[in-house]
Amino acid sequence: xxxxxxxxxxxxxxxxxxxxxxxxxxxxxxxxxxxxxxxxxxxxxxxxxxxxxxxxxxxxxxxxxxxxxxxxxxxxxxxxxxxxxxxxxxxxxxxxxxxxxxxxxxxxxxxxxxxxxxxxxxxxxxxxxxxxxxxxxxxxxxxxxxxxxxxxxxxxxxxxxxxxxxxxxxxxxxxxxxxxxxxxxxxxxxxxxxxxxxxxxxxxxxxxxxxxxxxxxxxxxxxxxxxxxxxx
Numbered sequence: 001x002x003x004x005x006x007x008x009x010x011x012x013x014x015x016x017x018x019x020x021x022x023x024x025x026x027x028x029x030x031x032x033x034x035x036x037x038x039x040x041x042x043x044x045x046x047x048x049x050x051x052x053x054x055x056x057x058x059x060x061x062x063x064x065x066x067x068x069x070x071x072x073x074x075x076x077x078x079x080x081x082x083x084x085x086x087x088x089x090x091x092x093x094x095x096x097x098x099x100x101x102x103x104x105x106x107x108x109x110x111x112x113x114x115x116x117x118x119x120x121x122x123x124x125x126x127x128x129x130x131x132x133x134x135x136x137x138x139x140x141x142x143x144x145x146x147x148x149x150x151x152x153x154x155x156x157x158x159x160x161x162x163x164x165x166x167x168x169x170x171x172x173x174x175x176x177x178x179x180x181x182x183x184x185x186x187x188x189x190x191x192x193x194x195x196x197x198x199x200x201x202x203x204x205x206x207x208x209x210x211x212x213x214x215x216x217x218x219x220x221x222x223x224x225x226x227x228x229x230x231x232x
Contacts, residue, residue: 003117004028006045008038008064009053009079018051021106027113035059039067046074048120049113053079053102054087062090069095075116075157079104085191092197097158098184099194115185119161120144132167134227136211139164148211155205158183162198166215166225175222199223 005027007015015031022029030047032038035056042050050068054061065076078091078099088099098112131140139146144160146153155163161183166174179195180188188195203215216226 002026002028003048003113004030004046005049005051005113006038006042006047007031007051008035008056008061009033009051010057011053018106018109022110022113025110027110035061035064038064042068042072042074049075049077049116051077051079051109051113052096054084054091055081062087062094065091065094065096073156075120077109077112077116085193089193089197092194093201095156097156098186112186116157119183119185120157132164134167134170134225135214137163137167137206137214137225139167148206148209151209153202153205153209155202156198158194159198159202159205162195163202166223170225171227173218173221173224177222179222195222 010033019029036059075097078096080087136149165182176195177188216224
C-alpha cells in the first residue's frame with residue numbers, strides 16, 4: 001500500500017501541484033488549507049507523514065506543529081521561507097523531523113519523504129535490527145521505542161534515528177555528515193543545524209530522566225555517545 005501524505009498549506013495551487021507530482025511518485029495525498037482545521041482533521045485521520053507550511057493564515061504553522069505534537073508522533077516536514085533560519089530551528093526544537101525552503105522542488109520533497117518513511121518503516125524484507133542497549137539507554141528498532149532507566153524518552157522519528165546512529169557506534173565520534181545521511185537520509189548542507197538541534201533535544205530528554213552528559217560534542221567534527229562517562 002502506498003504511503004499517505006497530508007499537505008497543510010493555504011496555497012491551493014501549490015497543493016495541487018505537489019499532490020499531482022507526489023501521486024505520480026506513488027504517494028496518496030490529501031490537502032488541508034487551514035491550520036486549525038488541520039489540527040482537528042489529524043485527531044481523527046492518520047497519515048504516514050505530514051508536509052506543513054510554516055506561513056499559514058490564522059493558526060500559524062508553528063502553532064499547528066505544537067498542537068500536533070501533543071497527540072501525534074507522525075513525521076512532519078516543514079516548508080519554510082527561504083533564509084528563515086529561525087523558523088527552521090524553532091520548528092525542529094518543537095518536534096519537526098526535517099524542513100525544505102520554499103519554493104521547493106517537488107522531486108526533492110518526494111526524496112525527503114521517502115527518506116523519512118524508509119527510516120521510519122525499515123527496509124522491507126530485511127531482518128529487524130537488534131535492540132541496542134548502552135548503560136541505561138535502550139532502543140528497540142522494531143517498535144522505534146527508546147528509554148532511559150525504563151522511562152520512555154518520547155523521541156520524534158528524526159531524534160530516534162540520531163540516537164540509534166550514535167548508540168550503534170558508542171564510544172566513537174560520529175561526524176555530522178554521517179549523522180545527517182543515517183538519520184535524515186540526505187547530505188549535510190552548508191549552515192544546516194538540523195543535527196545539532198536534534199542532538200540538543202535528545203540531550204534534554206535524557207537529562208530530564210537523569211541521563212546527563214551522555215552525548216559529547218567534538219568541536220568541528222560531530223558527536224560521541226561517551227560510554228565511559230555515562231550513568232555517572
